[in-house]
Amino acid sequence: MCGIIGYIGSRNAVPILINGLKRLEYRGYDSAGISFLKNNKIGVRRCAGKIKDLELYIKKEKIVSHVGIGHTRWATHGKPTESNAHPHRAGGIVVVHNGIIENYFELKEGMKKKGQVFTSDTDTEVICHLILTYTQKGYDLEKATKEALKHVEGAYAIGVMNEFEPDKILAVKNDSPLVLGLGKGEHFIASDIPAFLKYTRDVIILENGDMATLTTEGISIFNLKKSKTVKQKVEKISWTPTMAEKGGYKHFMLKEIFEQPRAIADTIRGRFSLEKGTVNLKEFSLRESMLKKLNKIFLVACGTSWHAAMVGKYIIEDMVRVPCEVDIASEFRYRQPIVPRGSLMIVITQSGETADTLAAQREAKRLGAKVLSICNVVGSTSAREADGVFYTHSGPEIGVASTKAFTTQLTALYLFSIALAKAKEKLGAKEIKALFHELLLLPEKVEKALQCDDAVKKIARKYHRAQDFLYLGRGINYPIALEGALKLKEISYIHAEGYPAGEMKHGPIALIDHNLPVLALAPDDNVLEKILSNMEEVKSRGGKLIAVAHEGSSKVRSRVSNVLSMPETNYYLTPIIFSIPLHLLAYYIAVLRKCNVDQPRNLAKSVTVE
Ligand code: F6R
Numbered sequence: 001m002c003g004i005i006g007y008i009g010s011r012n013a014v015p016i017l018i019n020g021l022k023r024l025e026y027r028g029y030d031s032a033g034i035s036f037l038k039n040n041k042i043g044v045r046r047c048a049g050k051i052k053d054l055e056l057y058i059k060k061e062k063i064v065s066h067v068g069i070g071h072t073r074w075a076t077h078g079k080p081t082e083s084n085a086h087p088h089r090a091g092g093i094v095v096v097h098n099g100i101i102e103n104y105f106e107l108k109e110g111m112k113k114k115g116q117v118f119t120s121d122t123d124t125e126v127i128c129h130l131i132l133t134y135t136q137k138g139y140d141l142e143k144a145t146k147e148a149l150k151h152v153e154g155a156y157a158i159g160v161m162n163e164f165e166p167d168k169i170l171a172v173k174n175d176s177p178l179v180l181g182l183g184k185g186e187h188f189i190a191s192d193i194p195a196f197l198k199y200t201r202d203v204i205i206l207e208n209g210d211m212a213t214l215t216t217e218g219i220s221i222f223n224l225k226k227s228k229t230v231k232q233k234v235e236k237i238s239w240t241p242t243m244a245e246k247g248g249y250k251h252f253m254l255k256e257i258f259e260q261p262r263a264i265a266d267t268i269r270g271r272f273s274l275e276k277g278t279v280n281l282k283e284f285s286l287r288e289s290m291l292k293k294l295n296k297i298f299l300v301a302c303g304t305s306w307h308a309a310m311v312g313k314y315i316i317e318d319m320v321r322v323p324c325e326v327d328i329a330s331e332f333r334y335r336q337p338i339v340p341r342g343s344l345m346i347v348i349t350q351s352g353e354t355a356d357t358l359a360a361q362r363e364a365k366r367l368g369a370k371v372l373s374i375c376n377v378v379g380s381t382s383a384r385e386a387d388g389v390f391y392t393h394s395g396p397e398i399g400v401a402s403t404k405a406f407t408t409q410l411t412a413l414y415l416f417s418i419a420l421a422k423a424k425e426k427l428g429a430k431e432i433k434a435l436f437h438e439l440l441l442l443p444e445k446v447e448k449a450l451q452c453d454d455a456v457k458k459i460a461r462k463y464h465r466a467q468d469f470l471y472l473g474r475g476i477n478y479p480i481a482l483e484g485a486l487k488l489k490e491i492s493y494i495h496a497e498g499y500p501a502g503e504m505k506h507g508p509i510a511l512i513d514h515n516l517p518v519l520a521l522a523p524d525d526n527v528l529e530k531i532l533s534n535m536e537e538v539k540s541r542g543g544k545l546i547a548v549a550h551e552g553s554s555k556v557r558s559r560v561s562n563v564l565s566m567p568e569t570n571y572y573l574t575p576i577i578f579s580i581p582l583h584l585l586a587y588y589i590a591v592l593r594k595c596n597v598d599q600p601r602n603l604a605k606s607v608t609v610e
Pocket of ligand 1: 302303304305306348349350351352353354357400401402403486487490605606607
């Protein structure tokens with residue numbers, strides 16, 4: 001939550017900061033601001049609202065500066081007002097911050113008693129005052145920041161400037177993401193790589209405790225925890241700037257839905273050998289001997305990634321018969337879980353920075369489990385702290401509602417399950433080959449599934465005024481019902497519930513009347529007959545039935561007029577195909593309701609606070 005950007009170099013910093021903030025807006029978008037150095041004075045411009053409001057606000061001034069920092073906020077402490085927007089200032093010190101200072105209240109009260117005046121309700125402002133206290137003692141910015149942070153508890157990524165040391169930016173990382181970009185005679189700080197991808201692909205991913213000093217000449221990094229200068233590891237990022245653009249689509253969400261054939265193809269490329277019938281375990285730092293011994297798996301995540309975890313349990317238990325427990329990360333971390341030694345935790349996270357997921361991952365490690373992270377962001381905290389990483393190569397996901405990250409997570413879980421089944425000798429070579437074959441056909445089938453676009457639009461037009469929606473699924477597609485409901489809720493603000501269809505009679509059936517659209521996931525699988533009965537129950541109570549079914553499924557077609565037809569796949573891959581019309585439906589309904597699809601209210605893409 002919250003996005004940070006900083007620039008120092010020979011170009012005008014202001015458009016670079018604004019452009020960077022636009023790329024980071026998915027992290028928070030209730031207020032924004034920049035600070036810059038001009039004529040040896042620091043200027044701060046902030047406003048409530050989105051980056052375009054900030055852009056409009058500063059447009060007339062035509063500010064030119066070669067160094068600056070910026071911030072887009074998702075409020076935690078204090079309302080989204082101008083005074084609470086970042087950068088915050090005390091004397092000549094300005095700070096942008098992502099994270100939460102847990103002991104800010106005590107620090108603030110103490111400083112207030114000494115006469116320091118605070119102008120915001122934020123936790124961040126204490127950092128400015130603390131640094132100022134030390135610069136007033138004659139310390140340079142690095143030393144003052146180092147001393148200041150000794151008082152601070154919590155998670156933070158900060159960018160700092162000092163009016164009296166005009167040619168540098170300081171960046172410090174502790175439990176919130178922060179990366180540096182290296183250009184020629186120019187350097188960047190940012191919460192996420194797309195913020196400066198237009199200018200450079202050379203990146204340093206900061207470690208906890210790293211304090212980086214950026215000047216036009218270079219970057220030096222001192223680790224506050226290790227008390228020593230650290231070597232910089234520069235990584236070349238393969239993402240291209242166009243990957244972080246809308247590419248002609250109206251919204252990132254729609255672009256990302258239509259990118260899925262490519263994203264899935266990239267996620268499977270080079271990951272297995274059809275001839276040998278093996279998954280390339282080395283790439284994920286996994287060994288077959290370790291998988292062979294595995295008797296228990298925990299799958300932990302939040303939100304949409306948690307739905308992927310639920311599907312993972314269905315795949316692993318059905319294919320390999322290894323017991324799995326699925327947890328929402330915020331529950332796992334506090335529920336005193338029983339984690340037998342030698343268990344594996346699979347954490348699933350697009351961003352790799354979700355605070356609860358990271359805490360659950362750390363808890364599992366503390367209890368002696370190995371951790372495999374299924375993650376989309378290279379070098380993210382989850383990836384770095386895990387014992388093994390399965391990167392989903394879906395490319396940057398900018399739309400707040402996760403789509404392509406979700407289906408590539410499911411793809412990763414499918415491959416992992418095959419590897420586990422092979423290690424445990426649960427599948428023969430022929431069966432493994434058949435599973436790989438089906439996987440190779442998946443991008444094409446996803447392409448085909450996307451052809452339901454027009455049919456989905458029609459359904460969206462019919463039901464976009466509904467006040468409630470019900471999604472029903474069974475078995476491996478029950479989590480997809482939850483996913484459909486979550487997407488609709490978060491981007492269209494329609495109340496929606498996902499239910500295992502068998503639970504209908506235990507309560508939710510009371511909701512059904514002629515105003516309620518009910519979407520049933522009815523693939524041709526072992527529970528088709530069961531869900532058909534549930535659909536009859538909906539129909540006989542006047543509910544408006546929509547079904548997603550396999551093409552040629554006459555049993556569904558004879559019962560329902562609104563049917564979205566999906567291509568056939570094996571059982572394990574149906575959730576990928578069946579999630580496509582649900583994501584599209586949420587999208588088109590949200591558009592018809594004139595909602596801000598890419599930036600739904602109250603949400604942020606990376607939930608880096610608890
Ligand atoms: C919903 C959505 C969220 C995320 C959740 C976890 O569309 O995107 O529910 O799935 O916040 O985020 P990651 O996967 O980054 O840990």
